[in-house]
Amino acid sequence: MFEEVTELNDCTVVIIEDSPLTQKVLTACLDDMCTVVAFEGAEKAIDYIKLALPDLILMGWMLDGLTGIDACKELQKDPITAQIPVVFVTSNIKENQQEMCWDVGAVDFISKPIVARTLVNRVKTHLKYKKQADQLREYSYVDGLTKAFNRRLFESDLEKHYRGAKRAEHALSVIMLDVDYFKLYNDEYGHLMGDDVLKHVVKSVKSHIRRPMDAVYRYGGEEFVILLPSTPYDSAIKITERIIKHFFDAKIEHKHSPFNYASISAGVATYNAQSHHESAASLVQQADDALYEAKHGGKNKVCGANR
Numbered sequence: 001m002f003e004e005v006t007e008l009n010d011c012t013v014v015i016i017e018d019s020p021l022t023q024k025v026l027t028a029c030l031d032d033m034c035t036v037v038a039f040e041g042a043e044k045a046i047d048y049i050k051l052a053l054p055d056l057i058l059m060g061w062m063l064d065g066l067t068g069i070d071a072c073k074e075l076q077k078d079p080i081t082a083q084i085p086v087v088f089v090t091s092n093i094k095e096n097q098q099e100m101c102w103d104v105g106a107v108d109f110i111s112k113p114i115v116a117r118t119l120v121n122r123v124k125t126h127l128k129y130k131k132q133a134d135q136l137r138e139y140s141y142v143d144g145l146t147k148a149f150n151r152r153l154f155e156s157d158l159e160k161h162y163r164g165a166k167r168a169e170h171a172l173s174v175i176m177l178d179v180d181y182f183k184l185y186n187d188e189y190g191h192l193m194g195d196d197v198l199k200h201v202v203k204s205v206k207s208h209i210r211r212p213m214d215a216v217y218r219y220g221g222e223e224f225v226i227l228l229p230s231t232p233y234d235s236a237i238k239i240t241e242r243i244i245k246h247f248f249d250a251k252i253e254h255k256h257s258p259f260n261y262a263s264i265s266a267g268v269a270t271y272n273a274q275s276h277h278e279s280a281a282s283l284v285q286q287a288d289d290a291l292y293e294a295k296h297g298g299k300n301k302v303c304g305a306n307r
């Protein structure tokens with residue numbers, strides 16, 4: 001099931017260590033294998049980790065500012081950074097201190113003085129595990145045919161982004177997309193060609209959503225949903241218009257469509273501080289209602305719920 005993990009040079013290891021000498025030794029041992037970024041203090045390191053999402057953290061026990069234990073607790077609070085394995089680099093810590101490390105999510109220890117070969121092999125093993133875990137997560141959340149994310153991930157991302165939008169008073173736009181006259185397309189050109197059309201929907205979407213948090217999910221058979229966090233209604237409408245145009249401009253022959261080519265319709269709904277959505281589900285329902293309007297108002301177009 002796994003592709004064998006052989007290349008580690010696209011991995012990043014963050015070292016958080018207040019001793020410049022230990023930092024130097026760790027970096028020198030690892031930087032032939034992967035990218036290494038070193039910090040003396042935990043606060044700056046945490047800011048970097050939240051943005052860069054490295055593959056492994058080598059954590060000192062005492063650091064400038066927060067302790068290694070405090071830094072781990074901070075990383076555990078965020079479900080995304082909590083997934084990054086942490087290895088403590090320590091000299092003779094007591095049993096109860098080791099317990100504290102396990103309690104805050106450490107996956108291993110490396111003892112000082114550093115033995116280069118042990119360090120390299122341990123780091124290699126943890127990086128391989130991390131890559132395999134990432135692959136597995138991806139397989140379980142990605143639709144095999146279209147490579148969009150699947151419905152299961154959509155439900156959890158929707159809830160997460162909806163809560164985030166409410167808390168931060170940001171906008172959250174939801175776009176429902178559906179292929180027009182798709183039953184007729186399948187009947188005329190066959191299921192395999194139909195599958196290619198679905199792949200093309202995702203390609204069109206992916207070429208127009210660029211922010212790291214934007215994502216497209218396969219919602220059902222020929223229906224897709226896009227989540228655009230921190231994206232106001234007008235921008236979501238513009239992006240959707242571009243996606244619809246990009247898809248149509250591929251000129252995929254469809255002789256049973258009045259447009260002669262395959263097309264998609266879309267509905268947009270946006271949560272913002274002024275809108276009245278009781279739940280994330282009601283936001284999706286609004287986008288779905290807008291999609292229904294687009295379908296019944298001629299197709300190959302977008303309708304919005306927040307006009």
Ligand SMILES: Nc1nc2c(ncn2[C@@H]2O[C@H](COP(=O)(O)OP(=O)(O)OP(=O)(O)O)[C@@H](O)[C@H]2O)c(=O)[nH]1
Nearest residue numbers: 178179180181182183184186191194195221222295
């Ligand atoms: N090729 C292919 N077809 C699929 C897949 N999943 C669903 N479908 C087909 O999508 C079609 C959806 O048909 P309808 O719901 O009637 O929608 P439609 O024909 O597009 O009609 P409108 O949406 O009103 O334009 C059905 O024929 C399904 O078999 C898939 O994975 N691959």
